[in-house]
Amino acid sequence: MKTLTKLALVLIPTMALSLSATAHDPSLHVKKAEKADCSKMDHSKMDMKNPVAIAMMKKCMKQSKADDHKMKEMDHSKMKKIESKAAKKDDQEHNH
Amino acid sequence: MKIIKLLLVLFVLAIGSAATVMYSGIVNVAADEPHSNFVYWLLEETRERSISHAAKNIKVPDLSDPELLLTGGTDYEFMCASCHLKPGQSESDMSVGLYPAPPNLAISSKTHVGHEHDDDDEAARRNFWIIKHGIKASGMPAWGKTHDDQRIWAMVAFINQLYTLTPEQYQILTAID
Numbered sequence: 001m002k003t004l005t006k007l008a009l010v011l012i013p014t015m016a017l018s019l020s021a022t023a024h025d026p027s028l029h030v031k032k033a034e035k036a037d038c039s040k041m042d043h044s045k046m047d048m049k050n051p052v053a054i055a056m057m058k059k060c061m062k063q064s065k066a067d068d069h070k071m072k073e074m075d076h077s078k079m080k081k082i083e084s085k086a087a088k089k090d091d092q093e094h095n096h
Numbered sequence: 097m098k099i100i101k102l103l104l105v106l107f108v109l110a111i112g113s114a115a116t117v118m119y120s121g122i123v124n125v126a127a128d129e130p131h132s133n134f135v136y137w138l139l140e141e142t143r144e145r146s147i148s149h150a151a152k153n154i155k156v157p158d159l160s161d162p163e164l165l166l167t168g169g170t171d172y173e174f175m176c177a178s179c180h181l182k183p184g185q186s187e188s189d190m191s192v193g194l195y196p197a198p199p200n201l202a203i204s205s206k207t208h209v210g211h212e213h214d215d216d217d218e219a220a221r222r223n224f225w226i227i228k229h230g231i232k233a234s235g236m237p238a239w240g241k242t243h244d245d246q247r248i249w250a251m252v253a254f255i256n257q258l259y260t261l262t263p264e265q266y267q268i269l270t271a272i273d
Contacts, residue, residue: 036271
């Protein structure tokens with residue numbers, strides 16, 4: 001108990017002080033690992049000889065493939081069970 | 097003999113003056129207090145001459161491979177953008193707080209005011225050397241201690257294209273796979 005009190009006495013002021021040290025816009029200090037937002041890519045305006053356009057295409061294709069791979073890795077058999085359970089529940093509710 | 101004595105006295109005086117200034121603590125090292133124009137010119141000229149001299153023999157590889165933009169883009173976002181900014185951004189805490197202010201690499205170097213830039217190869221050599229070795233007392237780290245030359249050239253390739261990118265293009269190129 002004494003150790004817990006000591007820990008609380010050290011940790012609470014430390015956390016309070018570190019929170020008060022945030023700068024004017026905390027979002028500037030957050031580094032998020034974002035995925036490429038390929039929805040805004042306009043293929044009609046892209047010059048496929050331009051290295052920037054080629055790099056963007058490569059990035060989006062790679063991401064699309066990775067997403068497909070993740071979808072394939074999902075256990076669909078379990079999803080069907082969940083769906084069928086939900087459907088049964090709906091049926092039961094309708095019968096009442 | 098008189099001349100030698102005079103030179104010796106002048107030398108001792110110069111060392112004494114420098115030591116007095118150094119140990120008195122009157123030199124303000126605060127980053128929010130700019131140098132005088134003369135000191136700024138002196139330091140900037142020394143820095144630019146040093147970089148030109150050190151980078152003159154670096155061979156620039158082919159930087160047109162689009163794959164370089166992907167590697168360089170991700171590294172730029174995580175290592176450089178907080179100081180050197182990105183398309184659509186005009187300042188950050190770091191770009192405002194650092195002194196000397198880090199250059200905004202998201203705008204064309206041709207629009208930089210107050211100093212001229214060399215041709216593309218010269219600029220690539222310069223950027224490679226700065227990224228690899230850093231600059232003393234400026235906040236610019238030596239990324240060469242933790243990154244190989246290939247990765248640094250990828251960053252140089254990305255920086256070459258950076259000013260042409262829209263915020264949307266930048267987001268795609270710098271995103272994590």
